Amino acid sequence: MLFRRIYQFLIVYCLGLACLLGIKKVLTLSDYVIPGVPLILETAGRVSQGYLFDVFNTLSVTILGQVISIIMAFTVGILGRKSSWAGSFIKVMAYNIQAYPIVALAPIIFILLGDGFISRLLIASMICYFPLLLSVLGVMAAPVKDIEHFYIATGRMRWQLEVKIRAFENLSKLTTVIAGSATLAMAGTIVAEFIAANAGIGYSIRIALYQSDLAGILVALFIIGIVISIYQGMLETLGDQVKTKWFAPKGGELL
């Protein structure tokens, strides 16, 4: 899973780069518009180490933001699953807040909270949280009638059991959404850093943009891609292990 993620990213990155270099060749553009391979390699040698630390900085905020989002999404999703009014209210609210572009909200957040860690974390969580919430709410609010009916009829249904049944029946969907939300959290953190923070890879990309340094941006994209691929691959592997454990508990066979 992990290696597949990495080589898939490498294929996409190389195709994109080849496309750019093709345009450069056909239109005979200078290195200022699209950098050539020697300039990209020279830039990579110069900035890679710094950018790698920046990406780890961003990733640390991403992971924390994603964990907070997951906890909040599950908490709200589980609480909101019963009441149809609360459930629909949360859904409408999530859709509405999602509709606000983060670039419009980010300046308000930065003015109120400054350009430190908390602002980046909040923006990362916001971007990641609402899609997660909608998925969790969708899963938790949909009864698995065939199974739940038995427990309800025998009077053994408890809320914990209900949540377990619904999570178990939709495990693939939930793990896919959680793994996918890593990209959203990373994108959110980078956007936050790009707009106003003073740290992270988004901030470095902004500096490269100020200096019209497309080679630097391409190097940053490469490192971001590799790191996020590894992180997503790890999440997917973890999801697979959870699924395996749940489907084959206590030494039982995997169905």
Added chain:
Amino acid sequence: MRVNGSYRQWLATMTALGIFFLSASVQAGTIHLNYRLKWLFNTSVAGDIFAADQGYFTAVGLEVTVKEGSPEKNAIKELELGYADFGVASADQVIRALDKGADVVVLAQLFQVNPMQWIYRADQPEIKKLSDLQGRHIGITFGGNDETVMKTLLAKSGLAGEDVKLSGVRFDFAPFLKKQVDIWPVYLNSQGVILQDKLSREGETVYFFNPSDFGVNFVANSIVTSGKMVKNHPDRIKLFLGALLDAWEAAMDPANEAAVLRVVKKKDKGTRDDIQQKQLTATRKLIKPDRTVRIGRMDVAAWKQTETIMLNEGQIKSPVNIESRLAGPDSF
């Protein structure tokens, strides 16, 4: 009757076609050009807006679309890609582009004095010599040309990194207003006016720290085009540049202030009238510092110094011989 009706229809069709082709041929006589600015429409581009609005371009047979700029919209890249015919770029952009092989030519230097300066409160000791920067908390835009200028000033002053505190700044002025940062980088004729006004309402007065007062002349915005345009269409450059610089001369004439402010207001509705008036006054001093200065004049020494600074700061790999790329308004 039928023949008569058909004849009328035929005549009407022919007349319509005639009008269409005539208007098309008139249109064909007009040269369409795209002009990409460096930043958003505001008072600091009053001359550009004035030229388009008051028909300076159409008077010489040009149809020019003046487009706003932004950090993402780089005029030099658009020249190379063919999206723009002329543009506005700062000296550091021009020199960096030349360093990477771009074919760009400077036609006129708009700002004779760089608007990029630093603002600080007058309750602090005035900066009369560079060593007065010692112990100050200075804001800089990391990656921006103010970082390059400040580093040059610090190197010139002999101050070491630990003698001052440098902090990265962004779009909101909160750290300066909250007195967390002492000296804040601003564009004198836009943000500088706004901040000065804001602080004066609180009973505070300010100073501006101008690097050129301390011998650092970093050139700001200039009008640029591609080498291809210079080679293939010098006639178009002559028309465009002539019209544009005439418009700038008119826009910077205090006698036309009301008309200029009216035109700017059409494009920049969000800024208060009194602020725009002050911004125009500030812009005038930067574009035409005195009556004898002709708008667009090239300060070759300042260009060379800008190149040297960038070379010393490691922003370009080798000299680009910038003076060879300064065409100037009289070259066409």
